[in-house]
Every structure is written in structure tokens, then in C-alpha cells.
Amino acid sequence: MRRAHTVEQVRAAEASLMARLPEGTLMQRAATGLAVAISNFLGRAYGARVVLLIGSGDNGGDALYAGVRLARRGAHVTAVLLSEKAHEAGLEALLAVGGRVGSPDDIARADVVVDGIVGIGGRPGLRPDAAAAVELAESHNVPIVAVDVPSGVDVDTGETPGPHVRADLTVTFGTHKICHLIDPAASACGPVHLVDIGLDLPQASVESLQDADVRALYPVPHGESDKYSRGVLGLMAGSTQYPGAAVIATAGALGGPIGMIRYVGPDAVAAEVRAAHPEIVAVEGRVQAWAVGSGLGDNLDVPQVRELLEAEEPVILDADGLKALDDSGDHEGVLATPHAGELARLLGVERSTVEAERLKHARLAAERFDATVLLKGATTVIAAPDGHVRVNGNATPWLATAGAGDVLAGLCGAFLAAGLTALDAASLGAYLHAAAANLASDDGPITALSVAAALPEATRQLLQP
Numbered sequence: 001m002r003r004a005h006t007v008e009q010v011r012a013a014e015a016s017l018m019a020r021l022p023e024g025t026l027m028q029r030a031a032t033g034l035a036v037a038i039s040n041f042l043g044r045a046y047g048a049r050v051v052l053l054i055g056s057g058d059n060g061g062d063a064l065y066a067g068v069r070l071a072r073r074g075a076h077v078t079a080v081l082l083s084e085k086a087h088e089a090g091l092e093a094l095l096a097v098g099g100r101v102g103s104p105d106d107i108a109r110a111d112v113v114v115d116g117i118v119g120i121g122g123r124p125g126l127r128p129d130a131a132a133a134v135e136l137a138e139s140h141n142v143p144i145v146a147v148d149v150p151s152g153v154d155v156d157t158g159e160t161p162g163p164h165v166r167a168d169l170t171v172t173f174g175t176h177k178i179c180h181l182i183d184p185a186a187s188a189c190g191p192v193h194l195v196d197i198g199l200d201l202p203q204a205s206v207e208s209l210q211d212a213d214v215r216a217l218y219p220v221p222h223g224e225s226d227k228y229s230r231g232v233l234g235l236m237a238g239s240t241q242y243p244g245a246a247v248i249a250t251a252g253a254l255g256g257p258i259g260m261i262r263y264v265g266p267d268a269v270a271a272e273v274r275a276a277h278p279e280i281v282a283v284e285g286r287v288q289a290w291a292v293g294s295g296l297g298d299n300l301d302v303p304q305v306r307e308l309l310e311a312e313e314p315v316i317l318d319a320d321g322l323k324a325l326d327d328s329g330d331h332e333g334v335l336a337t338p339h340a341g342e343l344a345r346l347l348g349v350e351r352s353t354v355e356a357e358r359l360k361h362a363r364l365a366a367e368r369f370d371a372t373v374l375l376k377g378a379t380t381v382i383a384a385p386d387g388h389v390r391v392n393g394n395a396t397p398w399l400a401t402a403g404a405g406d407v408l409a410g411l412c413g414a415f416l417a418a419g420l421t422a423l424d425a426a427s428l429g430a431y432l433h434a435a436a437a438n439l440a441s442d443d444g445p446i447t448a449l450s451v452a453a454a455l456p457e458a459t460r461q462l463l464q465p
């Protein structure tokens with residue numbers, strides 16, 4: 001599991017470790033890891049022109065001490081001071097090994113710019129001279145390595161209300177911060193390299209599944225399994241308006257760990273579903289979970305869906321089904337899968353507000369509707385009513401195609417039917433959906449059905465690495 005902690009948690013862990021170590025130890029650990037990452041990024045240190053953008057705090061200190069190490073290995077290191085004060089000992093050490101203080105004019109000729117403007121102590125946004133220095137690097141295509149976080153982002157929310165660095169690599173220390181996992185800030189980090197500095201950390205505020213977690217959570221069938229014990233999904237999707245959604249959601253569920261699917265809907269749509277997937281039954285009977293809403297259109301019967309919400313079986317609500325969600329009940333087993341527009345409607349805010357503050361609104365909805373909420377987008381944010389948050393950011397942008405959400409709804413429904421909690425079903429669903437999209441796309445266009453078709457192979461590759 002990749003774990004991200006809040007600034008407050010990091011500060012507390014740092015304080016308790018610092019009390020046991022000689023002064024400056026953590027900064028030296030951070031700077032060593034940073035210098036190695038910068039020289040790996042450049043492919044060399046000797047002869048490289050490195051410009052450090054230095055703010056007033058310890059983030060600048062990390063950059064200065066990394067500069068010391070790079071200068072010792074033959075790099076030409078220039079510090080551009082963006083504040084009246086800079087980490088004094090770090091600056092002295094840099095000057096002592098032949099580094100120099102320069103001006104923004106040095107940026108255009110640099111091989112790399114190191115962003116040590118602010119770290120976890122920074123307020124969002126950049127002051128004008130910092131913003132101008134960053135713009136200069138961007139306009140001359142000089143790559144930027146961010147120290148700890150891209151300066152200017154909101155570290156604890158992933159929001160970017162003002163100007164900020166867009167890094168080609170971010171080197172962080174001790175643990176991931178929330179801005180590394182949540183968009184729009186996550187997209188400004190580039191790859192994130194974590195340097196271990198020995199922090200002892202509490203439970204994470206935000207998590208992100210890795211391959212090994214998928215292997216541990218996946219409900220693999222065993223010798224005693226039969227189609228009923230693996231889980232039966234009731235699918236209430238599609239309409240004469242949108243029959244394709246039912247076909248696509250079915251394909252998504254069939255690509256998951258499903259025993260059987262019972263389709264409930266208009267006869268004409270059932271016929272299309274069966275024509276595409278002859279293994280589907282359109283006979284009512286017991287199910288272990290419901291997937292409701294993809295392409296339901298005017299077929300949505302709110303009282304009928306609310307009845308399902310009140311029953312014991314878990315329910316995934318997608319698309320039109322979300323209109324049945326109300327904030328009066330206990331929806332512990334409910335998984336809602338809105339995109340930003342749908343979540344905005346549920347919460348009565350603008351879509352742009354949800355997009356700018358994704359973590360906040362996913363959490364708000366989970367609390368208000370007492371349900372697990374999966375907010376779709378380039379990074380998928382999953383918030384449970386108990387405060388757990390998981391994020392998935394490994395999907396190709398080619399996945400932004402009509403019907404991709406129906407595949408996800410069917411797939412998450414299959415995990416719910418297999419008995420996983422809403423949080424695990426949503427995080428496994430989002431992870432495998434993205435893995436299948438990456439496999440099907442191979443950096444080219446994909447259709448929703450091709451994503452569903454790639455689910456078995458993506459699953460096989462993950463389960464047998």
C-alpha cells in the first residue's frame with residue numbers, strides 16, 4: 001500500500017525522531033537521497049549545470065545540501081535566492097565547496113532546476129519572483145526536480161488554487177504527502193521518488209493500492225467454489241434509450257470475479273444483453289449484490305431503487321441510479337460512483353468546484369450520504385464514511401471514453417457480490433479497470449468493450465506476476 005500522511009502527522013513523526021538523533025541528521029538524510037535522485041535523473045553529476053531555487057525554510061536547506069553533494073561530484077551549482085533569508089548553514093556549505101549565488105538569468109542555461117522554494121511549510125501559490133523563475137525554466141524547457149512537493153500546491157488537499165511548480169520528478173522524504181496522490185496537484189508532481197529517512201508514522205490519511213495489495217485482496221476461487229458461492233450480481237441497467245450501457249456493464253462484471261449475473265430490465269434490452277453475453281440470465285432470484293443505474297435513463301424507478309438500498313445486499317449506484325441516493329439513511333453497504341458532474345449535482349455545487357477540490361467533496365459526500373463514494377476522473381478518489389480514503393492514479397487518459405464508467409460499475413458490482421467491502425470493491429475495481437485500460441490501449445485509442453475484454457488478461461498478469 002502506498003500511504004500518504006498529513007503535514008501534521010509528518011511534523012509529529014519528525015519531532016519524535018529528531019529528539020533521538022543529532023541535530024541536522026534528517027536534513028542530511030533527505031539531502032543525500034535528493035542528490036542521488038538528481039544525478040540519476042540527469043544521468044551524471046560531473047559537469048552538469050544545476051540551478052537551485054531557494055526559499056526561506058528547510059525545503060531550501062534540503063536543496064542547498066543536495067547542491068553541496070552534487071558540487072563535490074563536479075556539478076556547477078548555482079543558488080538563486082528567492083527570499084531575504086535562506087538556510088544559513090546550507091548556503092555556507094554550498095559556497096565552501098565552490099557553489100555560487102546567481103540570478104534568474106542562470107536558469108535558461110541550466111540542465112536542471114531544483115525547486116527548493118517551499119515544502120510542507122508552504123502556503124499555496126507562489127510569490128511573483130518565484131513564479132517568474134519557474135516560468136523561465138518552463139519557457140526554456142529546463143526540467144524541474146521538486147524537493148518534497150512541487151512548490152505552490154496545497155500539500156494536504158491536492159488543490160492548486162494559485163501558481164505552482166509543474167515538476168518532472170518529485171523527491172519526497174519519509175512518506176508520501178496527500179498532494180502526491182490527489183489531483184490536480186498529483187499531476188504536477190511527475191514521478192514521485194520516496195527517500196526513507198526513518199520516520200515512524202501513524203495510520204495513513206490516504207492510501208493507494210499497489211500490485212501486492214490487489215493480490216492479497218482478490219477473491220480467487222478455490223476447489224469448493226461454485227457459481228453461487230462466488231457471488232451473483234443483480235444488474236439493473238440500460239433502457240431502450242441506452243441499451244448499450246447494459247451490455248457494457250455486463251461485460252465489466254464478467255471481467256471480474258463473478259459467479260453469475262441476473263439481468264433485470266426491459267425485454268428488448270435483455271435480448272440485446274443475452275445476444276452479446278449468452279451466459280446472462282434474465283430470471284429473477286437471489287443475488288449477493290446489485291449494480292444499479294448505468295444507462296437507466298427514464299427507466300429509473302426511485303422507490304424501487306430505494307427499496308434495494310434499504311435491503312441487506314450491497315448496492316453500487318452509478319449514473320442515473322445516483323438520483324435515488326438520499327441523505328436520510330444508513331448506506332453502509334452502498335457504493336456510489338459519480339463523475340465530477342454527477343457529484344456536483346448530488347452536493348448542489350458547481351462541477352468546477354468539485355474538480356478543484358476533489359478530496360474534500362468525495363469526503364463530504366461520503367459523510368453526507370453515509371455511503372462509500374468513488375469519484376471518477378484522471379485520478380479516482382474513493383472515500384468511505386469512516387474516513388478511509390483510497391486513490392487510484394494509474395489509468396491512461398485514453399480511458400476517458402463513453403461507456404468506460406459502465407465497465408467500472410459492472411466490475412465493482414462483481415467485487416461487491418464476491419463479498420468485499422464497498423471500499424475494497426471500489427479500490428480493486430478502479431485498479432483493475434485502469435490496468436485493463438493500460439493493457440488494451442498500449443498508448444492508443446480504446447473502446448469501453450475493449451477495456452472489459454482486457455480485464456481477464458490484466459487480472460492474470462497481476463495475480464501471477
Ligand SMILES: NC(=O)C1=CN([C@@H]2O[C@H](COP(=O)(O)OP(=O)(O)OC[C@H]3O[C@@H](n4cnc5c(N)ncnc54)[C@H](OP(=O)(O)O)[C@@H]3O)[C@@H](O)[C@H]2O)[C@@H](O)CC1
Nearest residue numbers: 014026027030056057058059118119120121122123125148
Ligand atoms: N518534516 C520532516 O520530516 C523533514 C522536513 N524536511 C524538509 O523541510 C521542509 C519543511 O521545511 P519548513 O518547515 O522550514 O517549511 P518550508 O516549506 O521550507 O518553508 C516555509 C517557509 O516558506 C515561506 N513561505 C510560505 N509559503 C510561501 C509561498 N507560497 N511562497 C514563498 N514562501 C513561502 C514562509 O516563510 P516567510 O517567507 O513567509 O517568512 C515559511 O516559513 C520539508 O518540506 C522538507 O523539504 C527535511 O529536511 C527532512 C525531514
Ligand SMILES: Nc1ncnc2c1ncn2[C@@H]1O[C@H](COP(=O)(O)OP(=O)(O)O)[C@@H](O)[C@H]1O
Nearest residue numbers: 376377378395396397399400402403404405406
Ligand atoms: N483523463 C483521464 N485519465 C484516466 N482515466 C480517466 C480520465 N478521465 C476519465 N477517466 C476514467 O474513465 C471512466 C469514465 O467514466 P464515466 O465518466 O462514467 O464515463 P461514461 O459515463 O461514458 O461511462 C472513469 O473510470 C474515469 O475514472
Ligand SMILES: [K+]
Nearest residue numbers: 115118147151
Ligand atoms: K519544493
